[in-house]
Amino acid sequence: MTISSPSSPQEYIKHHLHSLQFGEGFWAFNLDSLFFSILLGVIFLSIFHRVAHKATTGVPGKLQCAVEMIIEFVDKTVKDMFSGQNKLIAPLALTIFVWVFLMNLMDLLPIDFLPYISQQLGLPYLRVVPTADVSITMSMAIGVFLLIIIYTFKYKGVKGFIKDYTLHPFNHWAFAPINLLLETVSLLSKPISLGLRLFGNMYAGELIFILIAALIPWWSQWVLSLPWAIFHILIITLQAFIFMVLTIVYLSMASETEDH
Template sequence: MSSGAEITSQEYIKHHLTNLSVGEGFMTVHIDTLGWSVFLGLVFIMLFRSVAKKASTGVPGKLQCAVEMVVEFVDDSVKSTFHGKNPVIAPLALTIFVWVLLMNAMDWIPVDLIPRIFELFGVHYMKAVPTTDPNMTFALALGVFVLILYYSIKVKGIGGFIKELTTQPFGHWSLYPVNFILEMVTLLARPLSLALRLFGNMYAGELIFLLIATIGVFQLPVHFLWAAFHLLIIPLQAFIFMMLTILYLSLAHEDH
């Protein structure tokens, strides 16, 4: 927003929470969310590819050591949670964890820095944290939901999947409609919980950063305190999203 205009705290917060978008209504596309998510995805790919190409069996460098720690951490998480056999799950979990972590980590950048830089080029709206946009978190959750349905049908068959939805938790045939309703609610709650949990926590954190920024010269100590607390929140949300994904896919692979 132009620095020459006097704005209220409400206008300041509203401005920072507005996406750079094109289109109207349902067809609105958030350019900043797509741009930053793709950019951070490419950062993840190029970084890990570079480390893999330069990896040595001797004493690893700091970057290689950090990447190996992340890979081992994700691998251990998959082994302890996923009880099926699928070579896709570990790479998927690694991608989700690192990508969501990088998107969340944009919250550590001062809230005015990136918008001010883009303002120099005539761009007046710029949200740099993709996971504060529900469209992004629901897109991630929808991708996981499609995998849940795919593996549920692949492992159990269409008949087995339908049987699972209709015969639990009550075994009597007269209660099959009740079972179906209960199981569908449980099934649909999985992507909703993934999307809303990540969005809610990151949006609330971003909003608090903006509220802190409105208090003027005294914001620095409060900002650093909240940023220090965010050192736990940002990786924790990425970890929870990854673990729930592994858990839901593990349930999809169980063939009763």
């Protein structure tokens, strides 16, 4: 079975949903997702470093204008949503937005383009959309979860951390066990919803492209794939924005003190 000549639509879909893995079971590494996520991160850093190094106060070029617009947009979003003062939040938000957007953008590549090239190089499988891999999205969400814990201890201390999870929403010591249960569920739901939301939307988008390619003759696929790709531009941008905004909101909640 080849990518260009699948034995059946079912085999075609199954082939495209299988990752290039190292290892087995829970500890298996999806090498394709790791490769593309790291590659896109390097591209992001390289572009922004180049623009920052060659920035001019005169008439800026198109790339500098685009980068400045993104930075101003993220900076305004952070100022509107983050109540505290922290030098890490804006760079973190910028990194999340651009990195997630670039990973989502891979979904607009022709579905067989890179997998076909990889097959000619001897690789049996290749998935090119890192955010359609739950291990990538949940890893990012766990990183945000750890920052929530760190910021809570940093701004509220051990005493404030305990009070947050034992005296809310019912401000009485007798309700401490109930409060602890409710707040623990609320805390754990943040990274789970953050990671699964991004994964679910990108996986669904990838699956629709695969279904179009598998079930419709190649000469007529553009009738559905082109409108979906145009609509998908909104989805990939919106999902990057939502991931960034929720990260800012969660960290803002973690850093809020009674003085605020």
